Amino acid sequence: MTTNVPVIDSHHGTPATGKPNFLNCSSGLMSWAGTLDHKRIGVMYLVGTMIAFLCGGLFALLVRLHLWEPHGMLFSNADYNQIFTLHGAFMVFLFVIPAIPGSLGNMVLPLMLGAKDVALPRLNLLSFYLWLTGAILATLAIVLGGFDTGWTFYAPYSLYTNKAVVTIGLAIFVLGFSSIFTGLNFIVTVHKLRAPGLTWFRMPLFVWALYATSLLQVLATPVLGITVLLVAFERLYHIGIFDPRLGGDPVLFEHFFWFYSHPAVYIMVLPAFGIISELVSVHSRKPLFGYKLIAFSSIAIAIISFLVWGHHMFTSGQSTYAMFAFSFLTFFVAIPTAIKEFSWVATVWKGSIALNSPMLYTIAFLIIFAIGGLTGVILGALNVDIHLHDTYFVVAHFHYVMMGSIALAFFAGLHHWWPKMFGVMYDETLAKIACGIIFVGFNLTFLPQFIMGSRGMPRRYATYVPDFEAYHRASTIGAMVLGSGVALMVFYLVASLLSGKKAMQNQWGGVTLDWHTPTPPPLENFDHPPSVTTEVYDYSTLDLRTTQTPVS
Amino acid sequence: MSHDGHHSVVIPAPGPEFLPHTVAHHFDTPVQEFQAAKLGFWLFLATEILLFGGLFAAYFYYHEAYPETFRLGGHQLDWKLGALNTSVLLLSSWTMAMGVRSAQTSQKKKLLVYCGLTVLGAAIFMVVKFFEYKAKYDHGLFVFPEMFHGYDTATGQLPWFKDYHGVMAGVPHGHLFFAIYVTMTAIHGLHVLIGAGLILWVMKGAAKGRFHAGYFLPVDLVGLYWHLVDLIWIFLFPLLYLVP
Numbered sequence: 001m002t003t004n005v006p007v008i009d010s011h012h013g014t015p016a017t018g019k020p021n022f023l024n025c026s027s028g029l030m031s032w033a034g035t036l037d038h039k040r041i042g043v044m045y046l047v048g049t050m051i052a053f054l055c056g057g058l059f060a061l062l063v064r065l066h067l068w069e070p071h072g073m074l075f076s077n078a079d080y081n082q083i084f085t086l087h088g089a090f091m092v093f094l095f096v097i098p099a100i101p102g103s104l105g106n107m108v109l110p111l112m113l114g115a116k117d118v119a120l121p122r123l124n125l126l127s128f129y130l131w132l133t134g135a136i137l138a139t140l141a142i143v144l145g146g147f148d149t150g151w152t153f154y155a156p157y158s159l160y161t162n163k164a165v166v167t168i169g170l171a172i173f174v175l176g177f178s179s180i181f182t183g184l185n186f187i188v189t190v191h192k193l194r195a196p197g198l199t200w201f202r203m204p205l206f207v208w209a210l211y212a213t214s215l216l217q218v219l220a221t222p223v224l225g226i227t228v229l230l231v232a233f234e235r236l237y238h239i240g241i242f243d244p245r246l247g248g249d250p251v252l253f254e255h256f257f258w259f260y261s262h263p264a265v266y267i268m269v270l271p272a273f274g275i276i277s278e279l280v281s282v283h284s285r286k287p288l289f290g291y292k293l294i295a296f297s298s299i300a301i302a303i304i305s306f307l308v309w310g311h312h313m314f315t316s317g318q319s320t321y322a323m324f325a326f327s328f329l330t331f332f333v334a335i336p337t338a339i340k341e342f343s344w345v346a347t348v349w350k351g352s353i354a355l356n357s358p359m360l361y362t363i364a365f366l367i368i369f370a371i372g373g374l375t376g377v378i379l380g381a382l383n384v385d386i387h388l389h390d391t392y393f394v395v396a397h398f399h400y401v402m403m404g405s406i407a408l409a410f411f412a413g414l415h416h417w418w419p420k421m422f423g424v425m426y427d428e429t430l431a432k433i434a435c436g437i438i439f440v441g442f443n444l445t446f447l448p449q450f451i452m453g454s455r456g457m458p459r460r461y462a463t464y465v466p467d468f469e470a471y472h473r474a475s476t477i478g479a480m481v482l483g484s485g486v487a488l489m490v491f492y493l494v495a496s497l498l499s500g501k502k503a504m505q506n507q508w509g510g511v512t513l514d515w516h517t518p519t520p521p522p523l524e525n526f527d528h529p530p531s532v533t534t535e536v537y538d539y540s541t542l543d544l545r546t547t548q549t550p551v552s
Numbered sequence: 553m554s555h556d557g558h559h560s561v562v563i564p565a566p567g568p569e570f571l572p573h574t575v576a577h578h579f580d581t582p583v584q585e586f587q588a589a590k591l592g593f594w595l596f597l598a599t600e601i602l603l604f605g606g607l608f609a610a611y612f613y614y615h616e617a618y619p620e621t622f623r624l625g626g627h628q629l630d631w632k633l634g635a636l637n638t639s640v641l642l643l644s645s646w647t648m649a650m651g652v653r654s655a656q657t658s659q660k661k662k663l664l665v666y667c668g669l670t671v672l673g674a675a676i677f678m679v680v681k682f683f684e685y686k687a688k689y690d691h692g693l694f695v696f697p698e699m700f701h702g703y704d705t706a707t708g709q710l711p712w713f714k715d716y717h718g719v720m721a722g723v724p725h726g727h728l729f730f731a732i733y734v735t736m737t738a739i740h741g742l743h744v745l746i747g748a749g750l751i752l753w754v755m756k757g758a759a760k761g762r763f764h765a766g767y768f769l770p771v772d773l774v775g776l777y778w779h780l781v782d783l784i785w786i787f788l789f790p791l792l793y794l795v796p
């Protein structure tokens with residue numbers, strides 16, 4: 001029988017008895033370290049990127065604590081430069097870029113496609129080990145003297161500072177290839193391993209989002225690779241490419257860097273969009289409003305994002321006409337982005353909304369991303385940006401996107417697929433409380449930064465004039481609240497693994513193929529090769545018994 | 553990691569001197585496996601082109617900024633040696649293509665011979681490159697040990713670039729051309745060495761009889777890689793040796 005009605009409940013409501021799943025089918029360190037199973041690799045990514053997130057978060061708390069006093073409370077100015085650089089570099093390269101594709105993407109993408117694994121499982125494992133090597137090199141760089149350039153590594157300072165820039169450059173080069181190989185793998189998987197009947201426009205939107213992300217990873221990251229390589233060559237051999245003393249042009253570095261790093265913003269945010277698209281549909285139990293629009297807007301964003309890098313360089317002295325173009329195109333990206341936001345809201349509209357923790361995180365995302373996205377349009381305006389360039393307004397804007405939108409979407413997805421992957425449920429009450437704490441803490445941290453930024457507080461300074469004290473203190477208190485919310489989340493998630501109650505086979509009532517496997521999925525995902533005969537998000541196919549049958 | 557009731561697809565060997573190929577467990581058909589690997593490899597080649605793209609962008613940027621430096625610098629390179637290496641690589645691309653053809657037609661000996669010739673081409677290329685580098689080194693146009701010594705803030709000069717008073721006298725930032733030359737050709741040379749290593753690995757498998765009409769995927773992919781290495785050189789040669 002070829003339907004996409006869940007097969008897990010084919011024994012009339014009786015749970016399957018004690019069949020091995022991907023978590024317990026084999027054991028021992030090597031069964032994990034050498035695994036080619038996409039789900040286990042996803043779990044390893046999850047653990048790794050969460051540790052990186054907690055380290056990055058710790059650095060953030062140190063930054064905020066230091067700024068409690070106008071003269072700085074904890075560090076020398078030079079040490080402060082290192083701490084905020086560590087925060088930025090860890091968060092961007094070790095957490096935000098790899099987290100969603102590496103963990104949730106790896107776990108869910110093959111399930112959603114009805115495949116047994118990703119197309120290139122060995123390359124997938126290599127991606128993870130490259131990530132691990134990058135993480136080790138980044139840690140080594142701290143030991144070897146740290147780095148104080150900011151996560152942007154701008155020349156010529158990155159060429160002159162006597163810190164471990166070559167080591168961290170190597171780390172970023174290696175992490176770049178980890179990211180490229182993940183993207184390459186996903187593209188091939190989407191093209192070649194879709195289940196029979198799963199046409200492009202029946203693919204869940206998380207898959208579309210990961211596909212667009214992968215295109216960016218493959219096409220943008222190599223430029224970052226060669227850029228950090230040239231910085232390393234410059235430091236080692238003094239070739240003169242970015243060094244103005246030797247005839248090189250530091251602005252060329254900025255062009256190279258942002259040619260990658262603006263698309264990288266979408267490498268980070270597109271998977272988050274994908275998660276939100278899934279979740280608004282499942283938790284409102286309604287087909288997505290504007291499915292094709294959302295799918296195409298991901299591709300549109302991916303394409304336009306290659307043409308706007310110059311908006312990071314409005315004060316670099318690039319040509320005025322180029323700036324007009326960059327500013328215009330930056331406004332242009334807002335169109336596909338707004339299409340998504342409106343589609344999500346329209347999906348929730350009159351839906352049967354379940355206010356469980358994944359949905360609460362999703363709603364928090366919708367609010368925060370509206371602010372993060374619109375302030376981006378403000379910064380894209382040439383004249384306004386000249387005033388706001390390098391102020392806390394920029395810091396607040398990209399934290400509304402990076403932390404408030406991407407990290408929250410990641411948490412939303414984590415809460416959504418947690419029962420699927422591990423077969424256990426966390427404490428929903430604690431989860432809702434944690435979500436509230438994180439939402440309040442987040443806004444308390446970054447709203448004051450918009451205000452002080454618009455009043456001239458420059459970013460990356462270790463000290464500030466006393467006029468800004470109240471804003472900084474509010475922001476620091478907010479960061480503590482945010483930190484405690486995250487700590488609570490980590491606590492109940494880990495606790496659920498140790499003593500959580502059993503999840504339902506189909507905890508939330510999803511109808512995409514990822515909810516059609518046994519929970520947790522067996523090694524090769526599906527008991528019977530799935531095929532698809534219905535449109536995506538067709539909730540009339542949902543077998544409600546699966547949402548009430550606990551995992552065996 | 554196979555378990556009960558699971559049977560992988562096996563492509564039989566066309567003769568006693570060949571080995572059968574087992575299709576990876578997560579693919580349903582050999583065609584699916586072949587197309588997946590090929591698509592993935594083309595994407596990888598795209599990343600290689602983009603990686604070199606950054607270097608080419610830097611080349612054009614500084615060529616525009618210091619045309620005289622690039623013109624004089626280009627004249628310091630021996631275009632005859634460059635042309636020799638270009639023809640060696642072109643020829644080796646042909647032998648590689650013939651190697652892939654031999655694999656597709658299950659001609660084991662021919663595959664080994666053509667791959668061997670390709671590796672020979674790579675070796676000739678690297679030897680010529682070595683003598684070119686040595687000549688530049690002798691003229692002080694780049695001196696590797698001294699390149700680590702850094703920038704001399706007192707004199708405002710680079711200790712490794714000795715030619716401010718020679719042919720490049722009076723030209724602004726004469727070292728830039730040679731820095732870009734050595735960076736581009738060294739990264740390309742590294743690709744030549746990696747390519748040669750991959751071809752040797754193909755030869756090892758070929759000797760065991762792994763590649764035949766039913767399964768020649770690795771030969772095909774390594775062939776593509778080798779053509780890319782060749783193609784990049786086709787662009788490097790005129791840009792560096794025949795600077796307009």
Ligand SMILES: [Cu+2]
Nearest residue numbers: 262265309312
């Ligand atoms: Cu940007």
